[in-house]
Amino acid sequence: MAHPDSDGGEFSLATKLTRFGVDVLKCEFILLGPLDQLVLPDIDLPQREDELWKTTCFELFLKYPESTAYREWNFAPTGKYASYWFEDYRSGMMPMLYDRMDIWPERTGNVRYRLNAYIQCSDIPTLLEGQVGLSTILEHRDGSKSYWAVSHPEGKPDFHHSDCFGTNLGAPSRA
Incomplete structure (x- = not known):
């Protein structure tokens, strides 16, 4: 859902997480709406880059169980990405340079945009x-x-706030 203080316009957004094997996670974002109203840069060389959040950016946060530490991944429509480790709320930030990521943006006409991000990280389980x-x-x-x-916290948008960690996935079931 769009933050109450920002105009989400005619857009809707869906996300899906899928685990592959032990240490690979697919994060899928599907955006529907008048895409010509957005800044969606063309695909560039996939590489790590900081400050992706300054423009259109998709993000995943995963918090370690029983801890204040968490991980953040940023995925840009350009195919660029970033990954960070935090000791606590917005503190102790360290870039994670060894995560492997593949970003697959896909635009269908002017109304559907999908970004699939595949993350390989030993901490996934x-x-x-x-x-x-x-x-x-x-x-x-x-x-x-x-x-x-x-979900959003009170006040300005803050994705690092604990209120944004609104979903507990629980341990994956064994098939």
Whole structure:
């Protein structure tokens, strides 16, 4: 849902997490709406880059169980990505340079956009027992931004706030 203080316009957003094997997680974001109203840059060379959140960006937060530590992944429509570890709320930040990521953006006409991000990280099994936060920043062509999350804290948008870690996945079942 869009943050109450930002205009989400005619957009809707869905997300889905799928685990592959032990340490691979697929994070899928599907955006529906008038895409010509958004800043959606063309695909570029996939590489790590900081400050992706300054424009349209899809984000995944996973919190370690029984801890204040959490991980953040950012995925840009360009195919660029970033990954960080935090000791606590917005503190002790460390870039994670060794996560492997593949980003697959796909645009269907002017109404459907999908971004699939595949993350390979040895912490995935532990992180999936904790809480998850899924969020998106949409930069509109008029210069405004809308902030999307499963849940929002009071006040300004803050995806690092514990209220945004609204879902507990629990331990994965064994098939």
